[in-house]
Amino acid sequence: xxxxxxxxxxQSAVVLLAVSIVIFLAVYTVGDPVELLVNPEATELEREExxxxxxxxxxxLMQYVTFLGNAVRGDLGTSFVHGVPAVELIxxxxxxxxxxxxxxxxxxxxxxxxxxxxxxxNSETRMFRIIMTGSILGYSLPSFWKGMMxxxxxxxxxxxxxxxxxxxxxxxxxxxVSFLTWDGLRHLTLPVCNLAIPNIALMIRLTASGAMxxxxxxxxxxxxxxxxxxxxxxxxxxxxxxxxxIVTVLGLEFGNLxxxxxxxxxxxxxxxxxxxxxxxxxxxDRPVVVAYVMLxxxxxxxxxxxxxxxxxxxxxxxxxxxxxx
Amino acid sequence: MKPFKPxxxxxxxxxxxxxxxRAWHLARINRRPSIKNSLLILVIVLVAGVVLPLLAPQNPYxxxxxxxxxxxxxxxxxxxxxxxxxxxxxxxxxxxxSAILYGMRISLIVGLVAxxxxxxxxxxxxxxxxxxxxKVDAVLMRFVDFVLGFPSILVALVLLAALGRGVDKVIFxxxxxxxxxxxxxxxxxxxxxxxxxxxxxxxxxxxSKMRIMFRHLLPNSISAVLVIATIRVAxxxxxxxxxxxxxxxxxxxxxxxxxxxxxxxxxxMSGEYWxxxxxxxxxxxxxxxxxxxxxxxxxxxxxxx
Numbered sequence: 001x002x003x004x005x006x007x008x009x010x011q012s013a014v015v016l017l018a019v020s021i022v023i024f025l026a027v028y029t030v031g032d033p034v035e036l037l038v039n040p041e042a043t044e045l046e047r048e049e050x051x052x053x054x055x056x057x058x059x060x061l062m063q064y065v066t067f068l069g070n071a072v073r074g075d076l077g078t079s080f081v082h083g084v085p086a087v088e089l090i091x092x093x094x095x096x097x098x099x100x101x102x103x104x105x106x107x108x109x110x111x112x113x114x115x116x117x118x119x120x121x122n123s124e125t126r127m128f129r130i131i132m133t134g135s136i137l138g139y140s141l142p143s144f145w146k147g148m149m150x151x152x153x154x155x156x157x158x159x160x161x162x163x164x165x166x167x168x169x170x171x172x173x174x175x176x177v178s179f180l181t182w183d184g185l186r187h188l189t190l191p192v193c194n195l196a197i198p199n200i201a202l203m204i205r206l207t208a209s210g211a212m213x214x215x216x217x218x219x220x221x222x223x224x225x226x227x228x229x230x231x232x233x234x235x236x237x238x239x240x241x242x243x244x245x246i247v248t249v250l251g252l253e254f255g256n257l258x259x260x261x262x263x264x265x266x267x268x269x270x271x272x273x274x275x276x277x278x279x280x281x282x283x284x285d286r287p288v289v290v291a292y293v294m295l296x297x298x299x300x301x302x303x304x305x306x307x308x309x310x311x312x313x314x315x316x317x318x319x320x321x322x323x324x325x
Numbered sequence: 326m327k328p329f330k331p332x333x334x335x336x337x338x339x340x341x342x343x344x345x346x347r348a349w350h351l352a353r354i355n356r357r358p359s360i361k362n363s364l365l366i367l368v369i370v371l372v373a374g375v376v377l378p379l380l381a382p383q384n385p386y387x388x389x390x391x392x393x394x395x396x397x398x399x400x401x402x403x404x405x406x407x408x409x410x411x412x413x414x415x416x417x418x419x420x421x422x423s424a425i426l427y428g429m430r431i432s433l434i435v436g437l438v439a440x441x442x443x444x445x446x447x448x449x450x451x452x453x454x455x456x457x458x459x460k461v462d463a464v465l466m467r468f469v470d471f472v473l474g475f476p477s478i479l480v481a482l483v484l485l486a487a488l489g490r491g492v493d494k495v496i497f498x499x500x501x502x503x504x505x506x507x508x509x510x511x512x513x514x515x516x517x518x519x520x521x522x523x524x525x526x527x528x529x530x531x532x533s534k535m536r537i538m539f540r541h542l543l544p545n546s547i548s549a550v551l552v553i554a555t556i557r558v559a560x561x562x563x564x565x566x567x568x569x570x571x572x573x574x575x576x577x578x579x580x581x582x583x584x585x586x587x588x589x590x591x592x593x594m595s596g597e598y599w600x601x602x603x604x605x606x607x608x609x610x611x612x613x614x615x616x617x618x619x620x621x622x623x624x625x626x627x628x629x630x
Contacts, residue, residue, distance in 0.1 A: 026487040136620055140613040142563050144570045145586050145605035152593055259476030281486040
């Protein structure tokens, strides 16, 4: 187990290194940050100074080595626009994004899994067909447009819910959260729904197909033949078995939701790290873009590791050491 | 005219596996009305996307054909020269009907071109991985896993932030994030096919790897990858729309559906809904018909049924 974790961490380090090279070349060598930082009336001398301070006169390789050296020490540069360390800036926006993502996942699982289980167990009904086709619509709606339609309906027409911002926040263990205040909850509702809808569809489909398949398995037939009550078969036999792919997908979706919250945050002006990324791209605030990509990669690597480990705990048949298959 | 040369291939490599399987595929489609219906809808939408822009009352990319004076007119309003804007006009004074039809065509072109290129790259990588096996396979598939490890929207977003706007750049970004999906599926089905006897026979006949790859493996293992391609076109179109919405996609002068929706966002609050709502509906119809057809096809080709 420990060897495996160590191996995976080593692999993760290689991935991070590869990403750092790609993102450095992609972002740092295109365009000229001096244009952005120096005021338009600056003399040639001031420009030269700026170039030297930023180290832009050095060869690309040297610049990269400097960047990497700093990165290892946790310094991914200072935001051109805000003048604070990029990592600090992103971390300050992280709670808002995480709040959105966690609630969306909860919402999607609480709605999607029971519906999926129900229709999966009744797959001969008309309901099954309707919900399965409806779920295709669920993930066909482009996130940004769906968000705007939610705003149009619930904010502009009905005036029920606010359309932007986080609302009132309170500190929970030093982290500002919205879900503990009424105003915050109202602000949270639309973005969470928007982010959760495709995942509700995904959960329904995944659970339904899992339940359908599990029903034909021998262990279910045997349990039924033994006279086990239907409820117990579902709760003790079917559910634990179909939970494995669901947990995997949920874990992987966590990362995807962080990425996709970029769109939702933009539509609902939610002050999370996705919104920060978009703004930074517009403002050509490169250190923030680079730091964001590095941090996201890091999060993804951790999630993948975590999913694999959970997999092993949920399914004793999975052998972590066995890399050959 | 080519000189007649008797085709002796079939004497050496029995084509038994090939022919019945394909016929069986078509039979599967014919047997299910829901597939036929969904494919019919898809074909109608695709043809509409190609033909209707020709009938559009206005060319929304030609600044001379519309006037900024007629901006944000509600649906049903009339222009100075007597034309009716059935779905209103956008903030530039474009007729929404024309803008939607042209935008749909851009979305379709981006989706189809990007998917075709990504498909070809993916098929080649998958075939090479399956044919050469061992080291080559391990390296290629590690790389595929690496690419697939990242959310497509972020990769495309950062890529376009560095490259700038443009239809060609959007296509490039979509290809970068999509080829790996095809490579993985292609490799998986080619691996299964590779175990079969006719490939062994072809190998023993001393056929080149190229010939085995493209003449034997490809036709017999391509169906799975084509089925997921239908769904992937929908993903590509969604991606293009999203990138354009975020302001890094197609240029402002050639609005796609996503950009049209985005341009109406700021007017949504004041009740000028039509700039965002109608292009979005067109986008949903496009994506939904692709996803529906893709889902039905996948169901039909699912070997477990």
